[in-house]
Amino acid sequence: MEPRKKIAEVVETSSAEFTAQCYKLDGAPPLGSLVKTKNEPFEIYGVVYNVETHSLDPGRRVVARGENMKTEGEIFRANPQLARLLRTDFKVLVVGYGQGDSLYHYLPQKPAPIHGFVYTCQLEEVRAFTRSLDFLSLLVDARLPISVDEVAAACLRHASEAHPDPQVFLIKAGKELACMLSSDAKRLNSLLKRIR
Amino acid sequence: MMEGQNSEERARLGTVVSGSLNRGVEVKLDASVSVEDMAVGRYVAIEGEKRRFFGMITDVSLETVDPRAAITPPDISDPFIAQVITGTTTYGKLRVLPMLTIGGDAASILEGPHPAKTVPTHFSEVKLASQRDVELVFGAEDEKRFYVGTPLDMETRVCLNVSEFVKRSNGVFGKSGTGKTFLTRLLLIGMLQKQVAVSLVFDMHSEYGWEGKTEKGYKVKGLKQLFPSKVAIFTLDEESSRRRKVSTDVVVRIGYDEIEPEDIELLRQTLNLTEASTQAVYQLAREFGDRKWLETVLNLTEDASKQLISRLNIHDSTYRNLRRGLENLRRFSFLIPRAPDNSVRRILEYLDRGINVILEFGRFEDFAAYILVANLLSRRIYAKYRENAEREMGGEVAPSHPLVITIEEAHRFLNSEVSARTIFGRIAREMRKYNVTLLVIDQRPSGIDGEVMSQLGTKITCLLDDERDIDSVLTGAAGKSELKSVLSKLETKQQALIFGHAVPMPVVIKTREYGSAQSYKELGFLEAAELKRKTEKDIEDLWAS
Numbered sequence: 001m002e003p004r005k006k007i008a009e010v011v012e013t014s015s016a017e018f019t020a021q022c023y024k025l026d027g028a029p030p031l032g033s034l035v036k037t038k039n040e041p042f043e044i045y046g047v048v049y050n051v052e053t054h055s056l057d058p059g060r061r062v063v064a065r066g067e068n069m070k071t072e073g074e075i076f077r078a079n080p081q082l083a084r085l086l087r088t089d090f091k092v093l094v095v096g097y098g099q100g101d102s103l104y105h106y107l108p109q110k111p112a113p114i115h116g117f118v119y120t121c122q123l124e125e126v127r128a129f130t131r132s133l134d135f136l137s138l139l140v141d142a143r144l145p146i147s148v149d150e151v152a153a154a155c156l157r158h159a160s161e162a163h164p165d166p167q168v169f170l171i172k173a174g175k176e177l178a179c180m181l182s183s184d185a186k187r188l189n190s191l192l193k194r195i196r
Numbered sequence: 197m198m199e200g201q202n203s204e205e206r207a208r209l210g211t212v213v214s215g216s217l218n219r220g221v222e223v224k225l226d227a228s229v230s231v232e233d234m235a236v237g238r239y240v241a242i243e244g245e246k247r248r249f250f251g252m253i254t255d256v257s258l259e260t261v262d263p264r265a266a267i268t269p270p271d272i273s274d275p276f277i278a279q280v281i282t283g284t285t286t287y288g289k290l291r292v293l294p295m296l297t298i299g300g301d302a303a304s305i306l307e308g309p310h311p312a313k314t315v316p317t318h319f320s321e322v323k324l325a326s327q328r329d330v331e332l333v334f335g336a337e338d339e340k341r342f343y344v345g346t347p348l349d350m351e352t353r354v355c356l357n358v359s360e361f362v363k364r365s366n367g368v369f370g371k372s373g374t375g376k377t378f379l380t381r382l383l384l385i386g387m388l389q390k391q392v393a394v395s396l397v398f399d400m401h402s403e404y405g406w407e408g409k410t411e412k413g414y415k416v417k418g419l420k421q422l423f424p425s426k427v428a429i430f431t432l433d434e435e436s437s438r439r440r441k442v443s444t445d446v447v448v449r450i451g452y453d454e455i456e457p458e459d460i461e462l463l464r465q466t467l468n469l470t471e472a473s474t475q476a477v478y479q480l481a482r483e484f485g486d487r488k489w490l491e492t493v494l495n496l497t498e499d500a501s502k503q504l505i506s507r508l509n510i511h512d513s514t515y516r517n518l519r520r521g522l523e524n525l526r527r528f529s530f531l532i533p534r535a536p537d538n539s540v541r542r543i544l545e546y547l548d549r550g551i552n553v554i555l556e557f558g559r560f561e562d563f564a565a566y567i568l569v570a571n572l573l574s575r576r577i578y579a580k581y582r583e584n585a586e587r588e589m590g591g592e593v594a595p596s597h598p599l600v601i602t603i604e605e606a607h608r609f610l611n612s613e614v615s616a617r618t619i620f621g622r623i624a625r626e627m628r629k630y631n632v633t634l635l636v637i638d639q640r641p642s643g644i645d646g647e648v649m650s651q652l653g654t655k656i657t658c659l660l661d662d663e664r665d666i667d668s669v670l671t672g673a674a675g676k677s678e679l680k681s682v683l684s685k686l687e688t689k690q691q692a693l694i695f696g697h698a699v700p701m702p703v704v705i706k707t708r709e710y711g712s713a714q715s716y717k718e719l720g721f722l723e724a725a726e727l728k729r730k731t732e733k734d735i736e737d738l739w740a741s
Contacts, residue, residue: 167276174280175227182261182285189270189277196276 008090008118010037015094016142018046018112022088026053029120032154034129035092037116042099042108045121045129046092049144049151053088062086092118093142093151095135105134126162130169133176140180149187152177153194160195170195209234209290212242212320220254220293220678221315223322227283231256237682237693237704238348239325240292244316247297250309250325250333252702254678255291292322293675295701296333309333309700327352333700342386344379345692345705354694354705356654358386361698362393362598364653365624365634367606369641369669373411374658374688376637377403378710380602383635383656384419385719388426388552393598395552395635396543396577398570400561400604405429405554406442416711419554422721428546430539432530432569433558446542448555450572451535452494453487459572460522462614466564467521472514479508491533494522528565540576547577550597563608571609574601575619578632585630599632606636607643615645624648642668653697659686673702 007027008020018037022028028051029035036045055062066075076082097108121129129135139152156173160166174192181188209229215221221242225231234256242249260266265285272278294316296309309332330352337343341355361383368383370376381404387393397404406418406429420427420443428445431437437444457477460467464474481489483504496504505515525531546553555573557566577599584596603609603620615621623634625648636652638644642664650672660666666683670676673695679702683693686704695702709715 171276171279174276175284178280178284185262185265185268185270185285188285189268192270192277192280193274196274 005120006117007035007120010112010114010116010118011089013111013114013116015107015111017049017091017093019089019091020118022090024088025083025086026088028088028090030154030158032151032156033158034121034126034155035118036121036125037112037118039108039110039113039116042097042110044094044097044108044112045135046094046112047139047151047155048090049093050091050146051088052090053086056085056087060085093139093144095138096129098129103129103132105132106138123162126159130159130162133173136173136176137180140177149191149194153191156195207324209240209322209324210288212292212316212318212322213289214318215291215315217294217312217315218675220251220291220675223290223292224259225283225288225290227287229288231258231288234288234290235348236685239330239350239703240290241323241325241329242292242294242316243321243323244297245320247299247304247316249294249312249316249320250296250298250329250701251292251294251312252678252682252704253290254293254675254681257289257291258286259289260286290322291678293678295675298332311701325350330354334703339390340392342390343708344382344386344694345707348691348704348706354699354703356383356386356694357698358383358390359392361654362387362600362633364697365636365651366654366656366696366698367636367638367641367644367649367652367669368656368658369638369660369665370658370692371660371688372639374686375690375692375707376639376658377408378416378690379656379658379692379707380404380635380637381408381416381419382708382710384552384602385422387600388419388423389720391550393600393633394547394550395554395600395602396547396574397552397554397602398566398573398604399554399556399602400566402436402440402442402556402558404602405556406437406440410711414711417716417721419552422716422719423552426550427552427554429554429556430543431556431558432528432560432565433556436558437556442556444556445546446537446539448530448539448542448569449535449537450531450539450569452491452531452533454535454572455490455525455531455568456486456572457481457489458575458617459568462567462571462609462618463521463564466562466567467524468517469521470514470517472511473518473521476508476510476514476518479510483508490522490525493519494526524564525568528560528568530560530565530569540573540580543573543577544580547597547599563605566605567608570603571618571620574623577601578619578623578630581632582630596631600635601632602635602637604637606634606638607640610636610644610648612645612647615648621645621648624651641665644668646671654694654699655696656692656694657683658692659688660684675702 008022010018011021012019029048031048033048035048036043069075094107096105142148160169163169177191178188210223210225212221213224236253238253240251270277270281294312297312298309330347334354335341337355340357340359342358343353344356345354347354368376368380384395399405404418405420408416408418420429430446430448431444432448434447460477461474480493484492543553587593588595609618609620623632649668655669657669666680670679673679690707692707693704
């Protein structure tokens with residue numbers, strides 16, 4: 001297994017979700033990918049659901065600077081301070097935790113710790129965690145500021161890549177969704193179209 | 197998935213989700229099982245918590261979890277979506293009628309299956325019945341059980357317990373051309389082979405004895421060709437038999453003196469007699485005696501007739517109606533004033549020796565001849581059997597071979613108007629008391645008296661599509677409405693539903709093959725060369741010992 005890649009730090013936390021700040025500007029993991037953080041003895045797993053980059057100082061708005069530049073890269077080269085003044089945050093929906101060798105697809109007793117390091121998950125970990133699809137109900141039932149279905153679909157697409165036969169995984173996940181959303185054919189249809 | 201069904205490993209179909217004993221349980225099909233692979237009439241086994249159930253699929257339906265899915269169907273042109281929604285939002289459902297149960301403990305397994313008195317618990321696993329399940333239920337072929345066919349889509353043999361079969365009167369039904377004759381031929385062979393009864397067949401169309409024809413015109417061997425030493429062919433029409441190159445054993449002649457007033461009464465409709473003229477027959481019989489009346493009346497001159505009717509106070513038109521009817525009987529060349537031989541005695545001699553008798557009607561294929569002869573002979577034979585049975589009760593004689601009388605167009609004998617009067621009605625009702633039972637063959641079971649229908653032990657029915665016929669056949673059967681859907685979906689050829697006394701549960705079979713050299717061999721027929729070899733060997737063995 002590759003060494004774990006530390007990418008961010010928890011800056012805001014609650015039982016169901018946390019916000020992490022990336023160490024690098026624009027260094028957020030993709031939407032829907034699985035990340036984890038530690039709160040001994042638990043490893044808390046979550047799905048990335050919202051990535052935003054903003055000014056570090058809420059009182060100072062970012063201004064446009066590239067009028068006379070040829071590429072976006074030039075803006076950063078000409079204004080090296082920007083990388084320090086801007087921050088990329090991402091929000092994570094907690095979908096389960098691990099303790100020892102066991103994985104649980106429901107909320108942990110303790111939330112992610114503030115200043116906890118956030119790591120991306122290796123393929124093996126993604127495969128292990130998504131072997132059971134019980135976490136989908138946490139995802140599908142969540143109330144998020146962005147479309148839950150977009151996040152769920154992105155999450156499943158990512159997870160499928162970790163499985164030896166992505167199509168089989170997606171069909172299994174699709175069937176799980178079909179059972180959960182049996183009373184909402186329209187939502188199910190649009191969701192299925194996003195994961196095929 | 198379907199390839200596996202004949203192996204020992206049974207294919208899982210789904211789980212029980214609801215239902216009742218009366219209507220049958222509902223089974224949600226697994227997503228991997230296509231409704232298109234299911235068929236009504238097929239057997240399934242349900243693994244309950246404490247016992248196993250055997251049942252029959254009686255309906256297949258399509259369901260959706262959300263009724264809106266039916267209004268805005270998902271895009272199933274996309275294979276992914278199609279695969280996902282199968283078995284989840286949309287699924288197949290079976291209705292299964294549990295019929296037998298078998299307990300889980302060793303004692304119950306030895307005891308064998310019992311009729312189901314309850315249903316399996318929720319979410320019990322449902323599988324296709326395996327070969328072993330079917331064998332467990334129907335038993336393997338042995339000295340009492342005769343292989344009649346295979347369940348739908350299975351290779352297992354379904355066996356009919358012929359020794360139980362002959363204890364009751366039975367019926368073979370089905371529309372014309374659905375294979376009643378083939379089925380009957382098989383049943384006759386079964387009874388013959390297992391030696392559980394001797395048969396007397398009133399063979400209206402001469403197709404059981406020597407040779408029959410398939411609908412496509414191929415010839416198939418009759419019973420006599422297959423079992424020459426155990427079958428005797430009697431004929432009413434020697435010429436027709438000779439033309440067909442049938443080796444007959446006895447030519448039947450019936451004397452006028454053997455015809456009784458009751459026989460004429462049965463022919464009332466066929467001979468177009470009025471009620472009054474049938475009554476007049478009794479008067480004439482009293483006048484001239486039971487044995488002489490017919491001959492005398494047929495030979496009366498015009499003048500003598502006039503004197504007679506005025507003496508007996510019979511209306512002229514009644515008499516003329518009767519005469520016209522009776523004159524019809526002259527057409528039958530097998531009716532002669534004095535029969536040289538007593539046909540009944542000859543038939544009984546053969547039956548006593550355990551030889552099956554098939555009476556061919558040759559060209560006398562009309563109902564008048566058939567009803568007259570079948571009724572007349574059966575009545576006397578029955579009387580002898582009855583006498584014998586009574587003497588047997590007194591310990592005087594050994595019990596006679598059980599006799600099965602096969603009649604075609606049974607509704608002519610057993611309709612509610614005449615069934616109380618014909619001998620067949622009586623045999624059907626009294627059942628096996630005197631060792632005589634019926635095998636009735638008919639295409640219009642609704643024409644048969646309900647009381648007689650209800651007395652039939654085992655019913656074997658090919659496709660029927662008239663609502664009344666179906667109702668009448670299924671009268672009294674458990675799970676009637678479910679069997680109804682099975683019955684009306686039978687194929688037109690080679691398929692039959694068997695239910696009743698001789699089978700532990702209703703079963704749809706594909707009838708055993710009959711007509712190929714291989715099938716004859718399986719039925720115990722030896723070709724001439726083989727027969728010769730066997731005889732020589734038997735002689736050798738005899739001398740060697």
